[in-house]
Amino acid sequence: MADFKVTRYRIRINHMENKPASPxxxxxxxDLHDVSYGRENERLLQEIRNQEPEAVFIGGDMIVGAKKPRTHAAVALMDELTKRYPVYCANGNHERRMHEQPEKYGEAYEDYSEKIRSFGVHLLENEHEKLQIRRMRFTVWGYELSQEYYGRWGRTALQPEQMKKEIGSPADDSFHILLAHHPAYFDTYAAWGADLVLAGHYHGGMIRLPVVGGLISPQLQLLPPYSRGLFVEKGHRMIVSSGLGSHTIKLRVNNPPELVVIDFL
Ligand SMILES: [Fe+2]
Structure with a gap:
């Protein structure tokens, strides 16, 4: 695996009642997909340490969901991360399919989720938790779409009302971070009330072209929308990572793996 780069975004908070006391x-x-940068991900861990983060957010597909799932590197990474940082994690389609189909994948999801929870990972399966950093109040939501939303052909509609039924509503004036693996539903996430969506899934569109952007998703969808970067709609933001790994189709052109760092100020 080629080395990853660090991509940095800045979120300036103008809300006087809920600003960080310092940046x-x-x-x-x-989308680590169980890749390791160095032994037990030592290069990735070192870079994360260099960034001195106050928290780690994880947007899913950390493993390879298969009959023989690959989880070792992801689990070891989370074990190390929880020793230093609060870690909030939502599932992607790889975790979800193992979760949804125990008849096919056996106890693989239970094993994985129990292990990372035992380290102290806040695994948010359509749940939310409160968090405070430098006096700024956050609510972190993990939203897990079922497999039908990941179909290759067409897009199953998702309404904000359905999200409300599944996970509730962002009712208070804290800053609402939504960990939602699939970026295609940004309109719905924004209408639901997310201040910042953190997504992945498309691996940047694997091949990135000037002007066009991402060419093809790992599910072979052409020109996937929101394949990487920062998107803003009526004050709601979404950051889409091109991911840290790859699995079946190991293809990245003009599209290095990335570690995303977000500065709040
Ligand atoms: Fe995915």
Whole structure:
């Protein structure tokens, strides 16, 4: 695996009632697919340490969901991360399919989720938790779409009302971070009320072209929308990571793996 780069975003908070007392950083990891940068991910861990984050957010697909799932590097990474940082994690389609189909994948999901929870990972399966960093109040939501939303052909519609039924509503004036693996539903996430969505899934569109952007998703969808970068809609933001790994189709052109760092100021 080629080495990853660090991509940095700045979120300036103008809300006087809920501003950080001083600037701080968080990191966002997505789509590791059980890749390791050095032994037990030592290079990735070192770079995360260099960033001195106050929290780690994870957007899913950290493993390879298969009959013989690959989870070792992801689990070892989370074991190390929880020794230093609060870690909030949502599932992607790889975790979800193992979760949804125990008849096919056996106890693989239970094993994985129990292990990372035992380290102290806040695994948010359509749940939310409160978090405070430098006096700034956050609510972190993990939203897990079922497999039908990941179909290759077409897009199953998702309404904000359905999200409300599944996970509730962002009712208070804290800053609402939504960990939602699939970026295609940004309109819905924004209408639901997310201040910042953290997503991945498309691996940047694997091949990135000037002007066009990402060419093809790992599910072979052409020109996937929101394949990487920062998107803003009526004050709602979404950061899409091109991910840290790859699995079946190991293809990245003009599209290095990335560690996302977000500065709040
Ligand atoms: Fe994915």
């Amino acid at each position: 701080f950083s968080v990191v966002f990891l997505s």
